[in-house]
Amino acid sequence: MLVESVMTEEILVSVERLSRRYGETQAVDGVSFTLGRGQVLGFLGLNGAGKSTTMRMVAGVLAPDAGRILIEGADLLDQPRQAKQAIGYLPEQPPLYRELTVDEQLRYSARLHGLDRAASHRAVAGVKERCGLADVGRRLTGNLSKGYRQRVGIAQAMLHDPPVLILDEPTVGLDPVQTREIRALIRELGQERGVILSTHLLPDVQVTCSHVQIMQSGRLVYAGALADLRQRRQSTCLRIGLNAPPSVAELATLPAISRVEELGGGRFRLHHPAGAAPSAALLEQARAGGWDLWELTPENASLEQIFVDLTLERETAE
Amino acid sequence: MILVIAARELRGLFLSPLAWTLLAVIQALLAWIFIILVNDFQNAQGRLAGLEHALGVTDLVVAPLFRVTAWALLLLTPLLTMRLFSEEQRTGTLDLLLSAPVSATEIVLGKYLGVLTFLLSMVALMALMPQVLMAGATLDVGKLLAGWLGLSLLAASFASAGLYLSSLTTQPIVAATATFGLLLAFWIVDVAGDGQEEASRLFGYLSLPRHNDALLLGLARSEDVAYYLLFNAAFLGMTIRRLDNLRLRG
Numbered sequence: 001m002l003v004e005s006v007m008t009e010e011i012l013v014s015v016e017r018l019s020r021r022y023g024e025t026q027a028v029d030g031v032s033f034t035l036g037r038g039q040v041l042g043f044l045g046l047n048g049a050g051k052s053t054t055m056r057m058v059a060g061v062l063a064p065d066a067g068r069i070l071i072e073g074a075d076l077l078d079q080p081r082q083a084k085q086a087i088g089y090l091p092e093q094p095p096l097y098r099e100l101t102v103d104e105q106l107r108y109s110a111r112l113h114g115l116d117r118a119a120s121h122r123a124v125a126g127v128k129e130r131c132g133l134a135d136v137g138r139r140l141t142g143n144l145s146k147g148y149r150q151r152v153g154i155a156q157a158m159l160h161d162p163p164v165l166i167l168d169e170p171t172v173g174l175d176p177v178q179t180r181e182i183r184a185l186i187r188e189l190g191q192e193r194g195v196i197l198s199t200h201l202l203p204d205v206q207v208t209c210s211h212v213q214i215m216q217s218g219r220l221v222y223a224g225a226l227a228d229l230r231q232r233r234q235s236t237c238l239r240i241g242l243n244a245p246p247s248v249a250e251l252a253t254l255p256a257i258s259r260v261e262e263l264g265g266g267r268f269r270l271h272h273p274a275g276a277a278p279s280a281a282l283l284e285q286a287r288a289g290g291w292d293l294w295e296l297t298p299e300n301a302s303l304e305q306i307f308v309d310l311t312l313e314r315e316t317a318e
Numbered sequence: 319m320i321l322v323i324a325a326r327e328l329r330g331l332f333l334s335p336l337a338w339t340l341l342a343v344i345q346a347l348l349a350w351i352f353i354i355l356v357n358d359f360q361n362a363q364g365r366l367a368g369l370e371h372a373l374g375v376t377d378l379v380v381a382p383l384f385r386v387t388a389w390a391l392l393l394l395t396p397l398l399t400m401r402l403f404s405e406e407q408r409t410g411t412l413d414l415l416l417s418a419p420v421s422a423t424e425i426v427l428g429k430y431l432g433v434l435t436f437l438l439s440m441v442a443l444m445a446l447m448p449q450v451l452m453a454g455a456t457l458d459v460g461k462l463l464a465g466w467l468g469l470s471l472l473a474a475s476f477a478s479a480g481l482y483l484s485s486l487t488t489q490p491i492v493a494a495t496a497t498f499g500l501l502l503a504f505w506i507v508d509v510a511g512d513g514q515e516e517a518s519r520l521f522g523y524l525s526l527p528r529h530n531d532a533l534l535l536g537l538a539r540s541e542d543v544a545y546y547l548l549f550n551a552a553f554l555g556m557t558i559r560r561l562d563n564l565r566l567r568g
Contacts (some may be wrong), residue, residue, distance in 0.1 A: 020516075031470070059417045060416065060417055061413050061416045061417050062565060080421070081421070082419075084417060084419040087420040091413040091417075094326035095412075095413045096328070096411065097411055099334065100326075100330075100513060108326050109414065110421065112323070113418055132468065
């Protein structure tokens, strides 16, 4: 795995102080980030936070007002051909011609990205296999369900084997099984490439991403590795259920417990500082006091909670 | 790359019933007009035989037929070009082209070439009709070729104007209406004025069909050909600019 660790050093996308307005609205405001090989970067944010605008600019579909985008060292504005060759892009709406079959659509897209006839046939067969499209090759894209259209869109983005994939809400419209398959595919793609994806679904990020960026009103409010975010959301609560509960005051005297909430029906939530491990002492006390413990669950502050905290913190600060 | 885009455009046209319907309707109407023209010519043949320097079958049948064909092209080209860019903007497929490693020039030329191929094959079909006269009469091949050239240049001009107007809107029907209006304006611009004054000579020069008249008479002047080429280049140039602008405006 030595090779892989060397490869993660390689910067694929570098975005510097990107800005874009639509009339009066500042959609994206001075956003900078980098994407390395082997990273899956998840863009999180409320609707209208500027995720799609940022991705459209990185994909070269929209021109920025200010800032610079380098794809594998090639400036997107000065050397668009070279830069765009290195990108596979799935917009919010998969760009499919209704009157073409899946095979025709994919072959057209492959040719458009410079593959010759033989290479495009090979590439189409390859991505159909990986995206589970083997059975629908002869169907019209206009007649496909949303989930299949989405998969054709993803297949289309990875046809020419680009080192950078930009996926705008790739799991929208998929059923749970398809979602799992696509997440696994994205993780797999992220091992040898760099992937940027935007999503509303926090589980998408938890399962697939190595890095997270949270956008709010056109600005980045958080950027970091998912592992760092996990640090922030270490367990700080225990939920317990007791058949013969003592008083709340007695529970509060347990070591390392800062606060006790009564949830009713013999259930309590015990808050404790991050890093403390009160479970052992609690078990000891429960047996000694005959509390008859029937539930003990560490509760995580969810990613959702952190997301809401980060975006709302910002909003109230402004 | 231009050819890849052109091939998809052409495929898209032939996969829709619109193109086939247009071909069938136009072909049937022109065939009817052709029969009438041939009939008139036969009736007039007795009188024509007595004249010195009498007009031949090419002037009396082929030239009027091509004139009607030009009108037909004016009516139906907007229907063929209306979807070129407007549909792609509406359905979001333009993103595929814009994010692909192709330039705006290649995209525009590809689409232009695609629709032009269709129009030229339609012109070829229509122009083949008078060939049956070869069986019983002598056609002036020079005039015939000049007429073909004129129709092809007209069709190309219509296509370039339609392409540009289609890039301005996301509604195909708006693009079709605007294209028809613009082409008609270029068609009748010389009606105002008697062609003598400076201003009316300018209008006369701008007129689309006026440059076709000489070609129908078998006169292929570089001036007329240059007019059509300029017309095409101007609209293609504007379309390329418009596409670059779309990227800026979003």
